[in-house]
Amino acid sequence: MFCSSNAGARAASEWQHARSGPTRGAERASWISGSETSDERKKTFLSSTDMICIYACIVEIRYGGGTYRGRCQGGVPEGKGRLISDGLMGAFNLYDGLWRYGKRSGLGTLFHSNGNVYHGTWRDDLIHGKVWYYFHSGDRWFANFWKGKANGEGRFYAKDGSIFFGHFQNGWRHGESLLADLHILLNKRGT
Incomplete structure (x- = not known):
């Protein structure tokens, strides 16, 4: 217990x-x-x-190079919890989401120190499933991930209004893609 x-x-x-x-x-x-x-x-x-x-006490423990606050079972994160890094474990400062057997699993949000935000699903500590990635510049990216790598459909929405549609395989852009630049389309309409 x-x-x-x-x-x-x-x-x-x-x-x-x-x-x-x-x-x-x-x-x-x-x-x-x-x-x-x-x-x-x-x-x-x-x-x-x-x-x-x-079954659901909230605890605060040292875990994975940071401070974890949330539910635990057997000394490792289990269920809903938040890990705040000490700055030694990578580029992110905070993960808030679901855990299973001490690994990020399920829906979660990862806040990077530079202002970028990842929101999506995890599986065994890897990005897995449908993901939204919000860049601090105002751009955003939607993609399907499989075991930590982009696979399948992906869309990139730039701050200037242009949209990239394409496919990914094993983390790399693959096959045909389409770039819709709204500035070019609007300028052609006006003339």
Whole structure:
């Protein structure tokens, strides 16, 4: 158990007692049917706050070259959490999102120190799935990723209004692409 509070320890012992008691079935049946008073229910079953403390305590630990604040299991991040780097682990300052077995997995947002923001999905600590990358210059890029590399459709929206449509394979631009420059199109319309 990773939650060290007294409430968590008390809740764990009450939960074990409620699970192993000989009248568990009868108590549960009367609780479902509503024949007990609310005080009796509280004695038999855990409150929602006790359950949250057992399985979802928020902790703050040193992890991966930074400070992690969020849910943990077995000493590693698990569930929702935020990692703030010490500046030693790379170009990003903050990751806020989902974790699984100590790796970024699921939806998350990565804030780089230069102002760029990545928002998308992760799998085993790699960018994986649909991704939006917002550059500090105002440009933005949408792409599909597979195991950390751009694969499939990608679109780049420049701050000046031009749009690039293309395909990627193994992280590199691949095949045909199209660049739509709105300034050229608007200038041709005006003349």
